[in-house]
Amino acid sequence: MTQSExxxxxxxxxxxxxxxxxxxxxxxxxxxxxxxxxxxxxETITLAFVDTSEKALHAREQINQESFESNLKPVVFSTLVNxxxxxxxxxxxxxxxxxxxxxxxxLESFFGVESSHKQGVSxxxxxxxxxxxxxxxxxxxxxxxxxxxxxxxNDAEVILAGVSRCGKTPTSLYLAMNFSLKVxxxxxxxxxxxxxxxxxxxxxxxxxxIGLTIKPVPLSRIRRQRRPDSDYSSLEICQQELAIAKxxxxxxxxxxxxxxxxxxxxxxxxxxxxxxxGRERVRESxxxxxxxxxxx
Numbered sequence: 001m002t003q004s005e006x007x008x009x010x011x012x013x014x015x016x017x018x019x020x021x022x023x024x025x026x027x028x029x030x031x032x033x034x035x036x037x038x039x040x041x042x043e044t045i046t047l048a049f050v051d052t053s054e055k056a057l058h059a060r061e062q063i064n065q066e067s068f069e070s071n072l073k074p075v076v077f078s079t080l081v082n083x084x085x086x087x088x089x090x091x092x093x094x095x096x097x098x099x100x101x102x103x104x105x106x107l108e109s110f111f112g113v114e115s116s117h118k119q120g121v122s123x124x125x126x127x128x129x130x131x132x133x134x135x136x137x138x139x140x141x142x143x144x145x146x147x148x149x150x151x152x153x154n155d156a157e158v159i160l161a162g163v164s165r166c167g168k169t170p171t172s173l174y175l176a177m178n179f180s181l182k183v184x185x186x187x188x189x190x191x192x193x194x195x196x197x198x199x200x201x202x203x204x205x206x207x208x209x210i211g212l213t214i215k216p217v218p219l220s221r222i223r224r225q226r227r228p229d230s231d232y233s234s235l236e237i238c239q240q241e242l243a244i245a246k247x248x249x250x251x252x253x254x255x256x257x258x259x260x261x262x263x264x265x266x267x268x269x270x271x272x273x274x275x276x277x278g279r280e281r282v283r284e285s286x287x288x289x290x291x292x293x294x295x296x
Contacts, residue, residue, distance in 0.1 A: 014066045014074040015044045018059055018089055020081060022183045023048040024177050029099050030077035031263055038181070042075075043225075050080060060143050067093040121237040127168070130180070137176040144184035145169055150201035153184055158271060159205055160185040161249075162212035163241045164232075167259040171212065174264045179272055193244045197222070198252055211249040211256035216242055218260055 015034065017026035021140045023046040034042055045066075047059045066074050074094040080086040081100055090096045108114055144152060144171065151161055158181050168185035175181045180225055192199055202209055216238045223233035230238050249256050255274045 001141075001195070011072075012043050013040045013072040014070060015042045016059075016063055016066075016074060016076045016094070017044065017046045018050055018076055018080060019046075019048050020051040020076040020079070020085065022177075023079075024174070026077045026079045026099060028265065029263075030097075031076075031080075033115065035263060044086050046213075048121050050085060050089075051082075053084055053088060056080070056085040060088055060092045063094050064220065067259040097173070108255050127246045134177065134180045137180045138173070140182040141176040145172065147186045147189075150186065150199075153205045153251045155182060156184040156205070157180065157181045157277070158183045158207060158275060159209045160212055160271070161188060161202055161209060161246050161254075163212075163238075164217070165219060165226070166212045166214040167264070168190075169214055170264050171259070171267050171271070174268045175271065178268065179277070180229075181272075188241070188245050188248075190241075192247075193241055196248075198248045198254075203252060206252050206254065208275060209252070209254050210274060211245070212267070213242060213256055215260040264288070 008058050015030065016196065017023050017030050017177065019026045027046060031044070034040075044060075050059050050091070052069065063074055063076060072090075074097040076089060076092065076094045078086060078089055078098045079094060079100050080089060080098070086098060090098070143149065144156065158172075158175060160172055162168055164187050168187065172183040172185045175183045186199070186202060188198075192255055197203065218235055219238045219242070220235045223230075224236065227233050245255070255272075257270050259267055265275070
């Protein structure tokens with residue numbers, strides 16, 4: 001690592017999202033707050049399903065390790081409900097913000113009753129069709145992640161495509177969780193990029209296809225965290241792959257959105273509007289939020 005790269009790395013603050021469920025709520029609220037500091041750079045890490053003291057201790061160990069290795073103390077956004085697990089996380093060497101406890105005390109005082117402090121509770125039944133639709137969408141996104149089962153793409157409502165590490169998976173899950181959309185995502189591999197056109201499974205479903213892209217330098221940095229000192233993470237390879245993907249998308253007339261400096265929430269809204277799903281899906285998403293305010 002060069003001296004310049006080391007300096008840049010020292011300026012990136014680690015941010016943890018800790019949850020006893022999926023972590024989507026912690027991510028959503030935390031990223032909204034972090035967006036108010038555009039001059040700072042963050043690397044986010046989600047620690048999901050921290051629902052026992054043992055898992056909380058392991059999470060604290062991870063946080064403390066990052067704190068030890070960095071010049072900047074990490075920030076932790078937590079939606080843990082159980083006090084025992086939350087106390088363990090709060091003992092970490094980090095700035096811990098409990099998104100749950102910040103509001104529950106105020107509501108208990110206002111209502112004049114104590115909360116149940118139960119993990120993952122919801123005010124809806126499993127017979128609720130809207131809720132079931134969301135569960136089906138989440139299941140579809142998970143089972144059609146990273147190019148799995150392209151033979152089922154005719155069942156998808158949205159297909160996201162792009163080079164490796166450009167934000168396809170988190171966007172897919174956000175669209176499923178918040179808009180109940182069945183989303184598949186497809187990574188353009190070196191083999192795909194060696195062709196002059198998109199794979200057949202994508203061109204056959206061009207009406208529901210959205211391209212995601214990212215700027216070369218951030219992409220290279222993200223890939224280095226996964227495979228340092230490899231061709232995969234080199235800036236030159238990243239530039240080449242992005243250029244080829246852009247050309248492929250242009251040939252088919254696919255809408256392309258840049259994820260570099262854009263939140264998952266904003267990208268997802270753009271995808272929904274681009275495919276003409278906006279008005280109906282926004283109403284559905286609002287209904288689900290009102291009926292299930294504790295899903296994490």
